Amino acid sequence: MRFTSGRLLANSAVAALLVCGAVPALAQDSTEGRLKKVEAEVRALQRKVFPGGDGKFFEPQISTPAPSASNGPQVPTSTPVTDLLGRMDAVEAQMSRLTAQVEQNTNRLNQLEAKLAADAPVAAGSGAASLAATSAPATSAPAANLSTMSGVANQPSSLDRTPVTAKPSAPAVPSASRLQAVQAIVKPQTGDPADDEYSYGYRLWDAKFYPEAEQQLKLFLEKYPKSSRASWGRNLLGRAYLDDGNALEAAKWFVQNYQADKNGERAPDSLLYLAVSMKQLKDTKRACIALAEFSQTYAAEAAGRLKSLYDTTRNGLSCS
Missing domain, CATH: 1.25.40.10 (Tetratricopeptide repeat domain)
Structure with missing residues (x-):
């Protein structure tokens, strides 16, 4: 009786192990079949919407990068930090150029002011002469x-070129009697x-x-x-x-x-x-x-x- 019960327990354990091992296999077979079915349907849909849609006409969305000829370490691409540093370097270089230009312009202005100050006495003398010439009363117009x-x-006219003697006007201070008469x-x-x-x-x-x-x-x-x-x-x-x-x-x-x-x-x-x-x-x-x-x-x-x-x-x- 004990032997019979032991065999039943052993058989039950073996059956359970077989069943448990078969379930993942069945699940994997079912999933792969469904995936193949979906892929087939997608290819059928692609042939219907995009005739001739194979590798000759459409590049794959994900491609394996070609192996690099160099065996050395790969150089990382540009990062936001490196971009920021590059921009700062460009700004500093531009500021240096502007500062140099301002210094040059300031130097030129200083030289021009010094030259004007040196020429001022000569200009003042010529200006006084011009003022004396223009202050003389005009005798023709x-x-x-x-x-x-x-x-x-x-009609021929040369009046604009012919000076005509005009009466010189000299403003006179009105007398008190004239002011009273005008008022x-x-x-x-x-x-x-x-x-x-x-x-x-x-x-x-x-x-x-x-x-x-x-x-x-x-x-x-x-x-x-x-x-x-x-x-x-x-x-x-x-x-x-x-x-x-x-x-x-x-x-x-x-x-x-x-x-x-x-x-x-x-x-x-x-x-x-x-x-x-x-x-x-x-x-x-x-x-x-x-x-x-x-x-x-x-x-x-x-x-x-x-x-x-x-x-x-x-x-x-x-x-x-």
Whole structure:
């Protein structure tokens, strides 16, 4: 009975060992079969999606690196630390170049300042001579160019190259009585600032305070260049200079007023007074040109409002 039980236990142990040894083998066979099945299905899918998809057309994603010809130790590739060190070396080299350049520029500036300091006495002497030359009163100045006016563009003109003797202007200190007389002229207050400025200049001119009128009319033209009184202001400014004995400066304002707006209310007056200015400057040729232009452009004025001045200006001139 004992022997029989022992044999049964032995047989049971052997059977268990056989079963346990067979299970891993069966599991391995099952896994490998499934893997082969999946690989076959992938190859079938690859042939369907990518015809001809073999080694001749597609490189493997993982390839074995070729053996190195050198048998020595392999050099590690670049790392973030080595990259950072390389960048720092480049920055330091650039800083060295910039520092050297700054030192060179500083040295050049120091040399230039030393040279300027050495040349300063010579420049001061020449500057004083130039100042003395320019401070002398001018005795001549070019008159206005009439060749740019319509109708006389083809006329020969050398006025810009011909010096005309001008009256030297020496500012004088006004006396107390003159200041009091000028202050007695009241500036209008009509609510129209532009017209008030022009009217005040006219009152100064009418009272024969020509320098004060010139200053006031220039102020008016600067503040209100587009005023309806601008043509009046430029013409009256020329009249003030003409009455003050400065025909040259008067001619400039007459030309400017005529060229600025030939349809202006005082453009005919300016053209005619330009002839008057040229006559005073003894420039008969240009006086005749201005008179001819006036008679052609403003025939009605020449026969009407300005006829007396036109005839007076023509008198004594041998215009062809």
